[in-house]
Amino acid sequence: MGLLQGASELFPVSSLGHAVLVPSLLHWSFKQSDPSFVPFLVLLHLGTAGALLVLYRDEWVGLIRGFVAAAIRGQIRTDTERLSMLLLVGTIPAGILGVFLESRIKGFFANPEEAAAFLIVNGMLMLGFEVLRRRSERKSSAQGVSRAEQEGQFATAERISFRAAAIVGACQALAFLPGISRSGVTIGGGLLAGLRHEEAARFSFLLATPVILAAGLVEVPQLFANGVPVGEYVAGAVLAGLAAYASARFLLRYFRSGRLDPYGWYCVAAGLVSLGLLALNL
Amino acid sequence: MVIGILCVLAAVLYYEGILQIFVTDSHAAHHTTHAILFAVLAVASFIAANFAREKVY
Numbered sequence: 001m002g003l004l005q006g007a008s009e010l011f012p013v014s015s016l017g018h019a020v021l022v023p024s025l026l027h028w029s030f031k032q033s034d035p036s037f038v039p040f041l042v043l044l045h046l047g048t049a050g051a052l053l054v055l056y057r058d059e060w061v062g063l064i065r066g067f068v069a070a071a072i073r074g075q076i077r078t079d080t081e082r083l084s085m086l087l088l089v090g091t092i093p094a095g096i097l098g099v100f101l102e103s104r105i106k107g108f109f110a111n112p113e114e115a116a117a118f119l120i121v122n123g124m125l126m127l128g129f130e131v132l133r134r135r136s137e138r139k140s141s142a143q144g145v146s147r148a149e150q151e152g153q154f155a156t157a158e159r160i161s162f163r164a165a166a167i168v169g170a171c172q173a174l175a176f177l178p179g180i181s182r183s184g185v186t187i188g189g190g191l192l193a194g195l196r197h198e199e200a201a202r203f204s205f206l207l208a209t210p211v212i213l214a215a216g217l218v219e220v221p222q223l224f225a226n227g228v229p230v231g232e233y234v235a236g237a238v239l240a241g242l243a244a245y246a247s248a249r250f251l252l253r254y255f256r257s258g259r260l261d262p263y264g265w266y267c268v269a270a271g272l273v274s275l276g277l278l279a280l281n282l
Numbered sequence: 283m284v285i286g287i288l289c290v291l292a293a294v295l296y297y298e299g300i301l302q303i304f305v306t307d308s309h310a311a312h313h314t315t316h317a318i319l320f321a322v323l324a325v326a327s328f329i330a331a332n333f334a335r336e337k338v339y
Contacts, residue, residue: 071332074332074333075333085329092322092323092326095322218318
């Protein structure tokens with residue numbers, strides 16, 4: 001479960017959707033209604049956030065310094081300072097929607113059939129993002145050149161507008177629907193805002209870290225509840241962290257020239273197969 | 283600045299359990315998550331106010 005969550009959290013394929021679907025399809029014994037499930041999920045998320053912090057450790061040091069400097073000065077002077085403020089602007093809508101909507105939305109959509117249906121929607125969103133991206137590539141005369149040159153015509157994360165950062169951040173709330181991928185919608189939103197694929201992934205991962213970390217830390221007291229097998233949970237978190245680190249490295253390399261289409265097709269296929277299996281009760 | 287002060291107030295009221303709107307458990311003694319959210323919003327509001335003030339060089 002740790003490996004599954006760590007890998008699927010950053011891939012644009014919905015970790016929550018997989019966390020609902022896979023145990024149900026494989027007839028694993030634990031259920032989401034189990035009181036020990038939430039602390040387990042919390043630790044897995046902390047593992048993922050830890051992996052992202054390790055991956056971007058130097059960048060986070062610069063971002064925090066830049067944030068403090070720009071906040072005190074009341075003025076942005078460098079790209080790092082701008083990026084730190086963009087992350088704040090992107091995190092606020094996700095935080096507001098997360099606090100006020102998460103439990104209500106999750107309560108409505110926690111069954112495998114709905115997760116499979118939303119996985120198909122997620123796949124179609126990924127494919128839709130790429131259709132729109134190809135259209136803007138045609139507009140910017142990026143046809144007939146190499147993929148690297150095509151990507152070079154688009155912006156870095158520091159150049160995204162504050163309004164776009166807020167919209168991309170708000171899109172994270174869609175991921176409370178099991179089957180909709182947080183990284184998928186934020187990478188897609190980044191693409192629509194004119195970012196390169198690799199930069200959209202970088203912005204998505206940087207945006208994810210404070211949200212995942214905050215959500216995890218708030219739930220930490222539940223870990224000290226009686227009867228929670230902390231050792232096993234920590235092992236799951238370490239595995240989640242390792243899987244998240246490896247998948248982030250892979251995705252950043254992949255998105256130098258790759259697109260969202262394969263993940264879109266995977267989500268559509270996985271959603272359809274899951275719906276079929278659940279209908280047949282296999 | 284005013285929004286920041288209101289957010290600080292909301293954070294304190296949520297933490298003390300006095301404010302009970304938009305919460306799932308209306309009998310809880312503390313609403314830590316809501317308090318943290320409003321504390322962050324307060325910080326963001328003060329930063330925005332600092333950005334908006336007229337700079338003298």
